[in-house]
Amino acid sequence: MSIKLTLHTPTSVPLETHNINPDKIKNLSQSGVEHLEMFHGNEKACLGDFFTVKGKGHETIHVEGDTSNVKYLGAGMSHGELIIDGDVSMHLGCGMSGGSITVAGNAGDWVGPEMSGGKIVIKGNAGHMVGSAYRGQSTGIQGGEIFVHGNVKNEAGNAMRRGLIAVGGNAGDFTGVNLLAGSVIVCGEMGIRAGAGMKRGTIVSFNDAEVLPTFEYACTYHPVFLRYYLKHLQHQGFEIDDRYINGRYDRWSGDSIELNRGEVLLFKR
Numbered sequence: 001m002s003i004k005l006t007l008h009t010p011t012s013v014p015l016e017t018h019n020i021n022p023d024k025i026k027n028l029s030q031s032g033v034e035h036l037e038m039f040h041g042n043e044k045a046c047l048g049d050f051f052t053v054k055g056k057g058h059e060t061i062h063v064e065g066d067t068s069n070v071k072y073l074g075a076g077m078s079h080g081e082l083i084i085d086g087d088v089s090m091h092l093g094c095g096m097s098g099g100s101i102t103v104a105g106n107a108g109d110w111v112g113p114e115m116s117g118g119k120i121v122i123k124g125n126a127g128h129m130v131g132s133a134y135r136g137q138s139t140g141i142q143g144g145e146i147f148v149h150g151n152v153k154n155e156a157g158n159a160m161r162r163g164l165i166a167v168g169g170n171a172g173d174f175t176g177v178n179l180l181a182g183s184v185i186v187c188g189e190m191g192i193r194a195g196a197g198m199k200r201g202t203i204v205s206f207n208d209a210e211v212l213p214t215f216e217y218a219c220t221y222h223p224v225f226l227r228y229y230l231k232h233l234q235h236q237g238f239e240i241d242d243r244y245i246n247g248r249y250d251r252w253s254g255d256s257i258e259l260n261r262g263e264v265l266l267f268k269r
Helices: 030-034 224-235 242-246
Strands: 003-007 037-040 043-046 051-054 060-064 081-084 100-103 119-122 142-148 162-167 183-186 202-205 216-221 249-254 262-267
Touching (some): 030 051, 183 224
Parallel strands (some): 003 060, 060 081
Antiparallel strands (some): 003 051, 037 043, 249 262
């Protein structure tokens, strides 16, 4: 059994819904869920003003309707499951530490900022700053997994410290900029300046990419650890050819303006 929330009043003014997560909804009555606070722009509102609620509080939440202008879905969740049938706006899974979020459509900017655990799956595309640090902060996500089956825009994994970000399509510019640790895997093409300022960590691309002059070619080899990562992605529904699992990669070490302990791995065709 799960609770179903259906958006019955779409709005051009963003809705901020920090309370739509299993931590806040679990054990609440239907009336309790309807009276949870949210923001319509800068005005306070109740969840029931915009959503039809069916069922009592539960660890599994289904969200339906045109949620493309709804922010902060799943913010702060530590357990349970959030399933979103359509598109979502910014700050999906902000600060989450556990549980799982699945989005059937596309997501806006800032997917999973301040994330420390759990899993986010986006079947469509995502915007800028996936798994990245907020502006002014030195550290991005510190754990968990973000899987985007489509494309992402700029600065995926900015200042990421731990975890895994996987992109089934293309990534924009500055993938893994200021990366501290963790792994970013891009199945499609990457934009320019991937890994700029990275200290440690791994960035993988199945296609050729422009390598910054502050990176140095190290070797061409078969990274054993990558087999396990790519097998894991196959289990998550990514279409990954065995040639990428069994093939060799050019290893570029950098960024030399920092610790020079990071790596960019480009599939060797």
